[in-house]
Amino acid sequence: MKYVSIFISMFILSFSLISQATEANSQNTDQPLEKPLEQQESANKGDLGKTSGVIKDTTTQDSSNFTEAKTQRDKANYFVLVSYSPVDMLIPSKGGITVGLNRNADRTWELEYLRGSISVPFAVEDLGKMSDERISIISRSYFGNNSFNFSYGLSYLDFSLHLGDKLLNRVTGGSYPSLDLVKIQSLGFNVAIGNRWIFKHDITMGIDWITWTQPVHVTKKESAFLDYASNENDKDDVGNVIGLISYMPRFALLKLQLGILF
Numbered sequence: 001m002k003y004v005s006i007f008i009s010m011f012i013l014s015f016s017l018i019s020q021a022t023e024a025n026s027q028n029t030d031q032p033l034e035k036p037l038e039q040q041e042s043a044n045k046g047d048l049g050k051t052s053g054v055i056k057d058t059t060t061q062d063s064s065n066f067t068e069a070k071t072q073r074d075k076a077n078y079f080v081l082v083s084y085s086p087v088d089m090l091i092p093s094k095g096g097i098t099v100g101l102n103r104n105a106d107r108t109w110e111l112e113y114l115r116g117s118i119s120v121p122f123a124v125e126d127l128g129k130m131s132d133e134r135i136s137i138i139s140r141s142y143f144g145n146n147s148f149n150f151s152y153g154l155s156y157l158d159f160s161l162h163l164g165d166k167l168l169n170r171v172t173g174g175s176y177p178s179l180d181l182v183k184i185q186s187l188g189f190n191v192a193i194g195n196r197w198i199f200k201h202d203i204t205m206g207i208d209w210i211t212w213t214q215p216v217h218v219t220k221k222e223s224a225f226l227d228y229a230s231n232e233n234d235k236d237d238v239g240n241v242i243g244l245i246s247y248m249p250r251f252a253l254l255k256l257q258l259g260i261l262f
Contacts, residue, residue, distance in 0.1 A: 069198040070146045072261060074105035079204055081259030083114060085211075088252040090159065090245065091116035091132040098257065100140075110138040110151075128162035128180065134213065134250070136190050147195040155213050159184045159245055163225055163238070182223040182238065184246055186215035194255075202261035213250040221246065 081098040088094045094116035101109045117131040138153040161182040190213040196206035221242060229235045 069196075070105050070142070072198045072202065073102050073108070073142075076102050076202060076261035078102070079108075079259055079261045081204065081206065081257040083112065083255060083257050085114060085116075085252045085255040087254060088114075088116065089250045090248065091118050091130060094132070094134075094252075096134075098259070102261070106142045106144060108140045110136075110140060110153075112136045112138055130162070131160045133158040136213070138190065138192075140196075147197050149194055149196060151190075151192045151194070151208070153190050155188050155190045155215075157184075157186045157188060157213070157215055157250070161241070161245070179224045179228060182225070182242060183220065184218065184242060185220040186218045186246060188213055188215040188217070190214075192255075196257070198261065204257070204259050204261055206257040208255040208257075209253070211250075211252040211255055213252070215247050215250075218246045 079100045079102065081100070083094075083096045083098055085094040085096075086092060094114040096112065096114035098110050098112040100111070103109060112135070114134045114136075115131070117129065119129045134155055134157050136153055136155040138151050140149050140151040142149045161184075163180045163182065190211060192208045192211035194206060194208035196204060198204050223238060223242060225238055226235055229238070
């Protein structure tokens, strides 16, 4: 019994020492782990704060840039733009230039010149080279907006058409000066909706989403072919083409502009 009592006492003592050692080790292990976790959470919060700050600064900067477009129109007096109209009637891919005056932040006055040409002697035997020129006086209103605008004005249209060899070969009496040339000049109006932005260093970019130019009065219509042609069908065909071109609406989509204020 004596040895049993001693064994039990030693077991209890050993168990107590082991428990104390285990508790101490667990406390030592927990303490270093808690600190890095707190530091990591703090670092993560700091990174999130920096990221949100960057996003906030970027958003504020973009908003400031957009607001600046309106104020820059009020500060600058003039601007020059290079224009390109890929989808344009009657001839696509027109290019040109625009010079303008900033009256104030909400209104500009512009003088625009566009020209396009195309040669189709192999596609259409009756027709040859065509050219389309347009000079427009435009008033552009922003109505308090930063970039969105509505424009309207007057246009002068000059359309030239060279007839093909198939028609000219049927003319009797030889050749005549300017026999192949059909020329139509007219006056009309124009309306458009678009956006125009201003970036750093007064760089200006704009797009007219849709433009409608409508001839309303023909100032000149000439074709020597109608005077000398003997084939009535040919004369009717050319006359119909001239009548169609004279008053056909000119629609344009996605007219692009790039230039500078000064």
